[in-house]
Amino acid sequence: MNLHIVVCVKQVPVSNNVKIDPVTKNLVRSSEPGVMNPFDQNAIEAALKLKHRYGGKVTLISMGPKNFEITLRQGLAMGCDDAILLSSRAFGGADTLATGYVLSQAIKALDKVHLVFFGRQSIDADTGQVGPIVAEFLDWPQVTYVSKITPLSEEIIEATRLMEHMEQTIEVKLPAIFTVRSELNEPRYPTPRNIQLSYQKTIETWDEHSMNLDLNRIGIKGSPTVVRKVWSPSKPKKMTQSLGRDVDHAVQQLLVILRSQNIL
């Protein structure tokens, strides 16, 4: 059986100095150079391992402006086969619900998909909602916070969910959606050859006319979330202090500090 695996990836800002649109309170995504969301790299690694075992192909999907292409090329350079960018002004301002809706419609528009991987959450918005929302729209089983995957057959996967105070191991029948943790694997490096070849591939761009979409459910119109206020938390007090390389001197200083805080 050849698996068709989809990995949904997101481009996140390089730095923490993100800009916020003063009107919509959304991240201004075109203002900053971006990188692939780190958890999405674990998702790609998981997909490539399954492809290696069972054959098939891995398709990347991302939703965002044109400059998200570089993140898709990075995924291609890791070894994914195809990439689709969902990009249109009509998608702008989407919250997790509208994003999940468009992604699920894109997945429906593809040839039979067996598995969809997401990172557990993005490191910019940190909601962790999009994977589960897509699962609901597709009406597929979802397994979140996955830290271990053991394929039992081509149709059944055993997955371990790692949560704050517990682990849960379950079996799931495909098709299904997984959101994965960094504990799952060590993502491979893109190879120089695949980097070169990824720039020879065409990334398809889909807009609102490329899929069967209810236009009232996309973009700002389809987003019930209202962000009332965004602010930067006050900077935490400096928590680390280097005491230098001279051990004797460092120990003396450490004693002084510990005594001054009544720890000793």
Place this chain on the structure above:
Amino acid sequence: MSIELKEHQQMLHQMVTDFAHKEVKPFDMVIDKQKSYPKSLWNKIINVGLLGLIVPVEHGGADFDAIAEAQTIYDIAQKNASVAFTLEGHYKTVDQLKKYGNKNLQDIYLPQANQRIFGFGSTEPQGGSNVMGHTANAVKEGDYWILNGNKTMITNGGLAEVYLVLLKTAPNELSCFLVDQDMPGFKFGKQEEFFGMRGTPVGEIFLENVRVTNDYLLGKVGQGVEIGDSAHYDARINMGAIAAGICQHALEIVIEYANQRKAIDKPIVELFSIQNKIAEIAIAKQNTQLLYEEAAKLKVQKKLYDKVATMAKSYGSRAAFSACDHALQVLGGYGYSTEYPVEHLLRDARALQIAEGSLEKMVIEISKAVERDRG
């Protein structure tokens, strides 16, 4: 980088920086202390595809240009110069196979260059840069060449499995041949034990009646000197990149130390004498980088790059040694201690004044090129 990298080169730069930080850096001190080239590290370098960086795509490689190649060498040299030096020895050899190898030889060996390390042998025990004084030779017998003699001081000698060698085909004529360690009559000789660059094996090979077809001749009979020069010029771009990488490595160590170390309650980075040394190291790095990047750019543009490449090696090798000397002085006793990396950076940098032509030879070559370009 003063050259603006293209998007795919930028992605390569990011990947190599990440790889060097996670995989090469942890071995920096180990390599020097154990005088080794860790197999586990080299397996990772091979598996990630760095050997095939300049191998054409149709032969399974990545086909990056000289700018990306130099950037890669620089990115790795920042974490360990000798790993970059070994890659440099491989790339310069592969480059000559690309330029001068016939199709049959390229079809066999360029795919192998993605997995096997290559080396270039020109020096002989009785003759260094004076290649015409060499005795190793190739004699035509029917459809075959019979190769005899030995080559020494080969960068990657002992580690590399495939070599290009310069052999005499007439009293005043050198030609270039490819030899493989698996050929009958091929033997390894002694390994050198060096002052620095201890992660790069340098060794000797012996050829005893090694029999090859004409396909194993690179270019034409008598083209050996040209191929040897071409290998030198290609290598010297990367020698500049290694020199700049060593400067950057030294700079990072010095800045971290000078911000932590205090003299009379203030970090020594606030002292003019220390700032002076930081500035000297930064200038050494920047100037070297400008030279090797210019040489790489000229090579990509298919313009003459021999002069600037030689300048990059000549200036960069001295600048890197001087930068490491400044760094050692800033760290004082810690700089002189083998527990800290600065003293091995100084020893590594010293190799750059000798490898790929001595500084003294560079003077002659640069002055001749200046005369040539003057018209």
